[in-house]
Amino acid sequence: MKFGKQLRREATLPWNEKYSDHYVDYKMLKQHIRSMIANESEAITNTPVHFRTLLLSELSKIDNCTRVRAKELGKRMDKANSLLQTGDQEKYSKILNVCKRHLLLLSTFVDINSAALRKIAKKFDKKVLGAKGAESMMHNGEITTMTAFIEVFLAKVLERFATKQGKFESDISEGLFKTASPHEEINEELLEELEIHEDIPVYNDLPLDALPSGEITTMFVSLIQNELSRTIDVPVLVAKGKIEGPVLGVTSTLHGNEVNGIPVISKLFREIDVESLRGTLVGVPVLNPPGFSRRQRAFLDGRDLNRIFPGKPAGTSSQTYCHMILEKFAKKFDYHLDLHTAGLGRVNSLYVRADMNNPITHQMAVLQQSQIILHNTAPDGSLRIASMALGIPSITVEIGNPLQIHQEFVECALSGVRATLDWLNMLPIYPSEKIEETSSRAKTTTCTRSYWVYAEHGGMLQVMPKINTWVSKGDVVAVVRDVFGNILVKYKAKEDSIVIGKSVNPICCAGERVVHLGVCDDEFGKKK
Template sequence: MSYKNITILGETILPGESKTINMEIARLHTMTKLKVPIIIERAEEDGPVVLFTASIHGDEINGTEIVRQLIVRKINKPKRGTIICIPVVNIFGFVNKSREFPDGRDLNRVFPGSQRGSLAGRFAWHLFREIIPNVDYCIDYHAGGASRFNAPQIRIVPNNPDLKALADVFNAPFTLYSKNISGSFRNACGRLGVKILLYEGGKSLDLNRDVTQAAVRGTKRFLNHLDMLNPKKKFKPAPTPSVYIERSAWVRATYSGLFQNRTPTGKLVEKGEAIALITDPFGDFEHVVKAPHRGYIINSNDAPIVYQGDAIFHITMKLTEQ
């Protein structure tokens, strides 16, 4: 029987092997080494190669926790094929609890990178040269930024039946149709034929158990669909189908002040429903924020202080059936 050859950073991973390969692109300015562990589990039986990535933005640590749980619970040990886990892609930002690379660039806007470009660009280039050519499927785990909490959701490009089918299988509480952004990891993977789902949940510099568990359960369903889930691992079908979203809109603060969010993320709200309160610090006014239309709240601002024009809620506008 012939097997697909898998070689990463000069190391070949044979059927039945487990390996951790450290990728080192650059050191800190103190000359301290920073290595990115790439954790690879290959079954005896050949099959697809699946990549799980997190912390492309270094402050989105909930994704790291998701991939960590896949590892410690041995969900990453496949029945067939290969599973590659990179719990922390942007190790520089992770160390600094920062979204960006030390060069100030957003790693998720420079893919597929450049061999002679910026530090972020060089890192992206190595990732796409050494790892992505081996990959058939990918789930990239993210979180909301700037104190904005995302309801657990999968994002896929519209009009792609293959990704729609995988999103159905993952069955997150919400699935958003969103176009790829130039320079993003998702866009670059798609151009190379990698079938990629982007998972969003929670917020930066925060760990949330519900968000983590929704991702782990969805990932198990995903692996089971590919006939890769270890038979020792059980999975549960989702109790309700994912809510598919074609359009959504931001609600922005019309006043600056103290922000009191009264509505949990994920809730279905009605037009005119009171969803938050903005007050001044001195007791002069209280402004009630009302839902502009019926829809689900898929993102909310957890900041205690907001300025006029700040995005405070993201509410769905158009839903579709599965």
């Protein structure tokens, strides 16, 4: 059996289902190697530098999962010790045998994933390093192989695990020796009883100062009450480093049907090396739970939350909710990324909205490596503009389309967040290999302004150009026909522009959005 299949088989075994996402994505790494060999793309994601980042991210997944599983194992051991104090030696020995089994499974998890990283690094050295030359593997001014590079970081993870493993083995062996029952039969009822089910705490505020350092904390934060007098609780992930530093907030799904930001945040926290983190990373995967539950853009009262910031402390439900978002989340951020997608019935390129006259948000936008950057400072009632008004640098990242996971854009957006962490020196992996604006400009179109073409007639709509493609002044960009097939109107581009987004809903009413076009002028304007 090939190693890749063996790894996937191991990850899908019943006792590993809970941790299957933490196994090395061997297939993805092999695809990156093939892409680099074929020179399929000149993007930043197709370089040895990015591949090193991917390897370290995969390693962090292993490390984080090992920590979590070791913590659970410790709690099972505590449960066993409490039974010993009560004199229940029979159940004590059974629990220890369960712990022994879980330690074996954890050891297997570490071994097979370590082997995966070593194999993929060796494959890179053989197929990419040989093709691209040794200079492609410069790191801190020195040439190194990918195998040697990953081995340095892997050794630290394995050393930490070996210390914990030795302690657990010693405690388990000593306990089983005391009870003289080293081979107790394990039944499923006992396994279920020993499952660790922890309730996720609910807070009235985001308690960053009170959270433990060097750990990832999962929680809910209450904002306002709904019609049943129950609080609307927002899910939050916090990775707090051991070293003081800035707070980066990453929010998603302010529009309930825009879900591509959710996997960006979950993957980010799955791979984050919290031991090396400087500062605090806050992830809010679903900022609008009522809209998310209803699969709709709007809030409970039908309002678009991203049009009424900063809200009011005493207003409509949506105004109050927006006010609480600023008070309980945004004001605690030093930097902010707000993740969105296109609205229902439309598709978007991977693009960023930012104030490009502001040097901080300018650089944050460039770091996302998006297809398009749109300069925008309009007071549009958005969370981004409200955060900027508070002095918090904020950008919006549009990641594809609504109610579907656009995997390619998700990976690109994740790379952008990683680059932001590196730029802020929160998680510096390659301090000497910063992404330069010049390298980004060759791949990203920066628009100084944009405009929507709106339908003047109702009927059947057809938008011609694809997203992220150029149209010339006078080109037909859309046609509206009546239901008999007769052309009612053709819409033309007013000037040379690039397609940022467009409608894909063929049923069109007068006044609806048709196509979003970006324009590149010589200078960034002060207004939209």
